Amino acid sequence: MCGLQVSFGDFTAVQDLTFEVQRGEFLSIVGRSGCGKTSLFNAVAGLLKPYAGTVEYRGDDVSGRPGHAGYMLQRDHLFPWKKLLDNVVIGLDVLGSNRKASREKARALLPRFGLEGFQDAYPGQLSGGMKQRAALLRTVLLDRDLLLLDEPFGALDAITRGELQAWLLDLCDELQKTVLFITHDVEEAIYLSDRVMVMNGPPGHIADTVAVDIPRPRHFADVVTSQRFTELKHRLLDDISAGRTA
Amino acid sequence: MTATDVQAPAGPSRMRRGAQQAGKSVRLLPAVGLFLLLLVGWEVYVQVSGINSLLLPPPSAVAESLWTDWQIYEPELLVTLREAVFGFLLATVVGIGLAIIITSTKVMRLAVYPLVIASQAVPIIAIAPLLILWFGFGETSKVLAAALVAFFPIVVGAAAGLDSLDSGAVSLMRSFPASRSQVFLKARLPNALPQIFSGLRVGAVLAVIGAIVGEFVGADQGLGLLLARANSMLQPVTVFACIVLLALLGMVLFLCVVVVEWLVLPWRRGGQR
Ligand SMILES: Nc1ncnc2c1ncn2[C@@H]1O[C@H](COP(=O)(O)OP(=O)(O)OP(=O)(O)O)[C@@H](O)[C@H]1O
Ligand SMILES: [Mg+2]
Numbered sequence: 001m002c003g004l005q006v007s008f009g010d011f012t013a014v015q016d017l018t019f020e021v022q023r024g025e026f027l028s029i030v031g032r033s034g035c036g037k038t039s040l041f042n043a044v045a046g047l048l049k050p051y052a053g054t055v056e057y058r059g060d061d062v063s064g065r066p067g068h069a070g071y072m073l074q075r076d077h078l079f080p081w082k083k084l085l086d087n088v089v090i091g092l093d094v095l096g097s098n099r100k101a102s103r104e105k106a107r108a109l110l111p112r113f114g115l116e117g118f119q120d121a122y123p124g125q126l127s128g129g130m131k132q133r134a135a136l137l138r139t140v141l142l143d144r145d146l147l148l149l150d151e152p153f154g155a156l157d158a159i160t161r162g163e164l165q166a167w168l169l170d171l172c173d174e175l176q177k178t179v180l181f182i183t184h185d186v187e188e189a190i191y192l193s194d195r196v197m198v199m200n201g202p203p204g205h206i207a208d209t210v211a212v213d214i215p216r217p218r219h220f221a222d223v224v225t226s227q228r229f230t231e232l233k234h235r236l237l238d239d240i241s242a243g244r245t246a
Numbered sequence: 247m248t249a250t251d252v253q254a255p256a257g258p259s260r261m262r263r264g265a266q267q268a269g270k271s272v273r274l275l276p277a278v279g280l281f282l283l284l285l286v287g288w289e290v291y292v293q294v295s296g297i298n299s300l301l302l303p304p305p306s307a308v309a310e311s312l313w314t315d316w317q318i319y320e321p322e323l324l325v326t327l328r329e330a331v332f333g334f335l336l337a338t339v340v341g342i343g344l345a346i347i348i349t350s351t352k353v354m355r356l357a358v359y360p361l362v363i364a365s366q367a368v369p370i371i372a373i374a375p376l377l378i379l380w381f382g383f384g385e386t387s388k389v390l391a392a393a394l395v396a397f398f399p400i401v402v403g404a405a406a407g408l409d410s411l412d413s414g415a416v417s418l419m420r421s422f423p424a425s426r427s428q429v430f431l432k433a434r435l436p437n438a439l440p441q442i443f444s445g446l447r448v449g450a451v452l453a454v455i456g457a458i459v460g461e462f463v464g465a466d467q468g469l470g471l472l473l474a475r476a477n478s479m480l481q482p483v484t485v486f487a488c489i490v491l492l493a494l495l496g497m498v499l500f501l502c503v504v505v506v507e508w509l510v511l512p513w514r515r516g517g518q519r
Contacts, residue, residue, distance in 0.1 A: 042417065045417075045421050046421075046423075047417050047420055047421060066420050066421050066422070066423040067421075067422070067423040069421070070421075071417075071418070071421040073414050073417060073418055074414070075412075075414055077412065077414050077415045077418045079415075079433065079436065079437070080513055081436045081437070081439070081511070081513050082513075090422075090432065091422045093432070094419065094422045094423075094424045094428050094432065095422060122513040124513065142422070
């Protein structure tokens with residue numbers, strides 16, 4: 001990404017933003033509500049044509065051309081008229097994969113996503129955490145190397161959230177994907193990431209980038225009580241509040 | 247939905263469905279009870295007050311007429327039924343088609359929607375004579391009258407439904423990436439179905455009204471014609487019998503839509519309404 005700018009009419013949501021993400025890296029973006037995080041993702045996913053700047057993926061300019069990333073939006077957007085199994089394979093159906101094969105593939109992954117036995121349930125019959133996991137499964141099934149996760153756990157209670165964080169950490173170890181992860185929660189960002197970017201705005205810009213040098217595998221209780229964690233958290237919180245006064 | 251539903255979707259859901267059906271027949275009781283009560287009150291009033299039966303015949307006479315003269319009512323009922331059903335089907339196709347056109351682009355919305363509304367501002371009673379002039383006294387003009395009345399709620403419901411897809415869902419689809427037509431067929435259209443059916447339910451009842459208005463204005467057959475004749479010939483029993491049949495006709499068409507809706511939208515069966 002270089003010199004990215006995203007505008008809606010006269011309103012500039014993201015301004016002159018440049019960053020790079022390595023293959024296999026878990027990069028979090030934290031920032032206050034409305035600072036332009038989702039707009040940035042929409043540009044990275046190719047859904048929004050940037051007003052200025054380019055989005056490059058493996059050397060190709062993909063600005064305004066979707067299809068390279070698995071994008072999990074802020075809300076689950078499961079379709080109420082589809083059963084769970086049909087919901088999670090919708091991406092593959094759209095891409096024209098063999099319907100039977102993709103359903104088999106999805107069925108095999110249900111236990112890993114804690115959804116075993118619910119393939120025939122409608123979204124209205126699922127709990128909030130299950131819907132988030134289903135949305136994540138839908139994203140993972142696309143089998144893209146780059147995942148964009150927009151506040152996947154934002155709408156959940158603290159307990160479910162903690163469980164899903166640990167579970168996502170495991171899953172990422174296993175899948176070895178490149179992950180861009182948006183969150184409001186500084187602790188969550190440190191716990192999960194290799195690197196954390198602080199975004200302030202609007203217009204959205206990067207205020208700071210912090211490498212998380214806490215070794216893996218990580219255990220939540222160990223991580224959040226460590227000295228290094230506290231230092232990092234302090235720095236990130238300072239960065240965010242600096243954006244407010246500026 | 248409660249936690250128990252989520253944990254064991256197979257077992258309890260069947261029980262719940264059984265309970266729901268029982269609940270539904272219980273819910274029918276008040277309507278049936280009120281209806282019977284009104285009938286009894288009417289009968290008693292006519293008998294006790296000694297009112298001229300030309301002004302208000304007793305329900306027993308109406309029922310008797312329906313029973314003994316069924317061969318008179320049946321062909322007329324079938325004509326009106328056919329007009330209403332074909333009018334409704336025509337309205338469904340045209341209504342959903344127009345809604346798709348209206349919601350396709352901003353220009354189309356601005357161009358087409360005002361005309362759709364204008365078509366409803368003119369009462370059907372004013373248009374029906376023209377339809378009969380153009381298409382004759384046969385069923386065609388009545389089918390068109392029925393369609394003209396019924397298509398409006400269908401257009402409005404379908405357009406609102408097609409508009410109601412969340413922009414996030416569009417983003418999701420496009421990220422796969424889905425083409426415009428895939429977004430429409432796999433997301434926008436199914437998402438609109440509940441609202442389309444709301445429009446269809448209203449349209450089904452209105453189609454009967456349209457057919458009757460058409461028959462009133464000019465027809466060679468149909469319940470509306472029978473009704474108008476009976477009225478001018480001071481045969482109140484026949485008038486009331488026609489009214490009963492029309493009411494039943496509207497209810498049956500409405501119920502047909504509800505049944506189709508139940509079959510087509512299985513995910514809406516539990517709760518909601
Ligand atoms: N389609 C749009 N048209 C106009 N303005 C928009 C649009 N989408 C977003 N914005 C504006 O851009 C700014 C950034 O929005 P964005 O959704 O990127 O915020 P965010 O950082 O994701 O916030 P949150 O954490 O609450 O999700 C906001 O001020 C918002 O009002
Ligand atoms: Mg957002």
